[in-house]
Amino acid sequence: MGRPGNIGVVDTLEYLLQFLEGRGLKVIFDEDTASLMERPGLQVCSRAMLGEACDLVIVVGGDGSFLHAARSLARFNKPVLGVNRGRLGFLTDVSPDKIDTKIGAVLDGDYAIEQRFLLSMEVKSAGNPIGEGIALNDIVLHAGKSVHMIEFELYIEGQFVYRQRSDGLIIATPTGSTAYALSGGGPIMHPRLDAMVLVPMHPHTLSSRPIVVDANSEIKLLICTDEICPVVSCDAQTGPALRAGDWVYVNKHPFKLRVIHPPGHDFYEACRTKLGWSSHLTSPGD
Numbered sequence: 001m002g003r004p005g006n007i008g009v010v011d012t013l014e015y016l017l018q019f020l021e022g023r024g025l026k027v028i029f030d031e032d033t034a035s036l037m038e039r040p041g042l043q044v045c046s047r048a049m050l051g052e053a054c055d056l057v058i059v060v061g062g063d064g065s066f067l068h069a070a071r072s073l074a075r076f077n078k079p080v081l082g083v084n085r086g087r088l089g090f091l092t093d094v095s096p097d098k099i100d101t102k103i104g105a106v107l108d109g110d111y112a113i114e115q116r117f118l119l120s121m122e123v124k125s126a127g128n129p130i131g132e133g134i135a136l137n138d139i140v141l142h143a144g145k146s147v148h149m150i151e152f153e154l155y156i157e158g159q160f161v162y163r164q165r166s167d168g169l170i171i172a173t174p175t176g177s178t179a180y181a182l183s184g185g186g187p188i189m190h191p192r193l194d195a196m197v198l199v200p201m202h203p204h205t206l207s208s209r210p211i212v213v214d215a216n217s218e219i220k221l222l223i224c225t226d227e228i229c230p231v232v233s234c235d236a237q238t239g240p241a242l243r244a245g246d247w248v249y250v251n252k253h254p255f256k257l258r259v260i261h262p263p264g265h266d267f268y269e270a271c272r273t274k275l276g277w278s279s280h281l282t283s284p285g286d
Helices: 009-024 031-037 047-053 064-075 096-107 267-275
Strands: 027-029 043-045 057-061 080-085 112-125 127-133 139-144 150-156 159-166 168-172 195-203 211-214 219-223 230-234 247-261
Touching: 009 057, 009 096, 009 150, 027 031, 027 047, 027 211, 031 043, 043 047, 043 139, 057 064, 064 080, 064 112, 064 127, 064 247, 080 096, 096 211, 112 139, 112 230, 127 139, 139 150, 139 247, 159 168, 195 230
Parallel strands: 027 043, 057 080, 080 247
Antiparallel strands: 112 127, 112 247, 139 168, 139 230, 150 159, 150 219, 168 195, 195 211, 219 247
16 A cells, blocks of 8 residues: 655555565555556555455555554454655654565564554434544544634543543544654553553643543543534544534444564664654663
């Protein structure tokens, strides 16, 4: 799978195709990616069924491309590997110039697999479902295009937590803790944690802070504001507009994504590289 609109992606797809075919492997493209290649005779299937057709899915693009792939592939329980042609690249951790060594090692059986859980979201109005979605990174309640505060109530496992006025709320997985939630002042969570974090966005009180809860908790939001129609989004995808009295339900998704890492992957090294942490290393005895 490749991200359209980036000429570097096409170059990487071409190289990847030659590399994989050179290993005697059958390569299948989804329809959108095949259209980027402008090459006859490619094996093609629909993006929705790519997880059923393949033993390994390689995503070429940025983290946004990887998120899109995750939402469609999780139910197939197939491993996913990312080649980074984006900016940050927390999820797509193979650089294009290391395809031979890194992907070659994976194909030889030298790799690690992480299970990343996703979140499911459902919106109900007057008891009737009006929207749903899946997110690997986060589910965000926000004001949409307007600049207004939102008033809402938060419930965790059926218990009332608070009524808040803010720009919104970010509900993030450990995978999403290094994305929008981090910009909002949330903690960095190790990917293996079975937890999620709730990060208020510019709350109208100094005492409101991020909350880390068990990943199996049910999160409920009651929309109280009637001045605007806020929006709830899954991984920054356009979601339904909400009105006062609507409920948003967030739970752990039943399927997990299997993320493959080539040898040498180190979460903390990724943090140092992507977030600009100091790389000074003292000796073990210091």
